[in-house]
Amino acid sequence: MKNPVKKIAAIHDLSGYGRASLTAIIPILSSMGIQVCPFPTAVLSSHTGGFKDFSFVDLTDSMEDYMNHWKKVDIKFDCIYSGFLGSARQADIILDFIEVFKTDSNMVVVDPVMGDNGKFYTTIDENMVHKMRDLIKKADIITPNLTEATYLLGxxxxxxxxxxxxxxxxxxxxxxxxxxxxxxxxxxxxxxxNIDVFAYDKESNKFWKIGGKYIPSDFPGTGDTFTSVLIGSLLNGDSLPIALDRSVKFIALGIRESFGFTYPAREGILLEKVLDKLKMPMINSNYELLE
Known part of the structure; x- marks a missing residue:
């Protein structure tokens, strides 16, 4: 049976404060007309960017029961989307999840959240890198930043x-x-x-580049926002370069809107002020096909 509304299994942490992970993913994809089914990997009092002494509840021990219930009620997903993992063991559970819920018609997206600016995030270590390498083998799409790409490649x-x-x-x-x-x-x-996004499509053997002006700010959660818009655009029928362009432009819009206000940047970009722009038609596309 085809889902009347596209449905995503979002395997991410839930941070009580700050616009990142599920608190960013759910409103973005919902506003794009897609149902988000959260599969929490951990619960944090806040995200890890800019906060210290946050509480961290690892949900590894509950994930298999969670997954088995979804299997029992026979949920069909259009996309499986994983991000931040609370422990290395969770990668093995997600591999099982993909084995259960992957079909010929849905896609698996892995955002291998591990670090930025050449450094690990505080809860990540080398063991997680090895697990992420196992996980991306099962993915259709991956969205590492430059730091994470180098970790994956060693x-x-x-x-x-x-x-x-x-x-x-x-x-x-x-x-x-x-x-x-x-x-x-x-x-x-x-x-x-400028800060750039690069992409490669193996099937067409094409490379894409989308450039954008760098704004001197540091808003956590932009990676979750980018990948969420990318997935939503692809599920709504956009081609890869248009989905990439839409994602880059939405991030730029969110940062510009947020940059004009005085508030702690560690709270993330002000999604509430820009979500209505996600359904606007694309104009002046900025992608470039590379030789």
């Missing part, structure tokens, strides 16, 4: 990276399993105030 983080090196990374990551690889947060080597 390479050194290089901030000022050449375009040809990025293209090689995209192909190398795709050879690990996923059909589509997206690398975000890549500083533009030639335009100093």
């Amino acid at each position: 390479e050194e983080y290089i901030k000022n990276i050449e375009e040809d090196q990025i293209k090689k990374m995209l192909v190398d990551l795709s050879n690990m399993g996923p059909e589509i690889v997206v690398i975000t947060s890549v500083p533009d080597l030639y335009i100093s105030d």
Whole structure:
């Protein structure tokens, strides 16, 4: 039976304060007309970006029962979307989840949340990197930032990276399993105030680049926002370059809107002020097909 509304299993943490993970994913995808079914990996009092001494409840021991109930009631998903993991063991549970709920007609998206700016997040270690490598083998799409891409490949983080090196990374990551690889947060080597997103589609053997102006701010949760808009756009019928472009533009819009207000940036971008823009038609597309 086909879902009357597209349905996503969102395997992420729930942070009580700050717009990240499920508190960003649910409103974004819901506003795009997609039902989000949360599968929480951990419950935190706040997200980990900019907060100290946050409470952290690891839900690993409850995840299998959670999954088994969904299996029993025979839920059909159009997408399985995993992000932040509360423990390395959770990767094995997610692999089981994919085995149970993956079909020929749905897609698996893995955002391998591990770090940024060349460093691990506080709850991540090398063991998680090995588990993430196992997980992306089962993914159709992955969306690491530049730091996470280097961890997955076992390479050194290089901030000022050449375009040809990025293209090689995209192909190398795709050879690990996923059909589509997206690398975000890549500083533009030639335009100093740009930050780029690169993508590779194995089936068409095409590379894409979407550039955007860098705004000097640090809002946690933008990776969750980007991937959520990307998934929503693809499920709603957009092509890959248009979905990428829509995601980049929405992030830029959210940052510009938020940057104009005085409030703690660690709360994340002000999604409540820009969610209504997600259904606007795309104009002036900014993607570039690379040779």
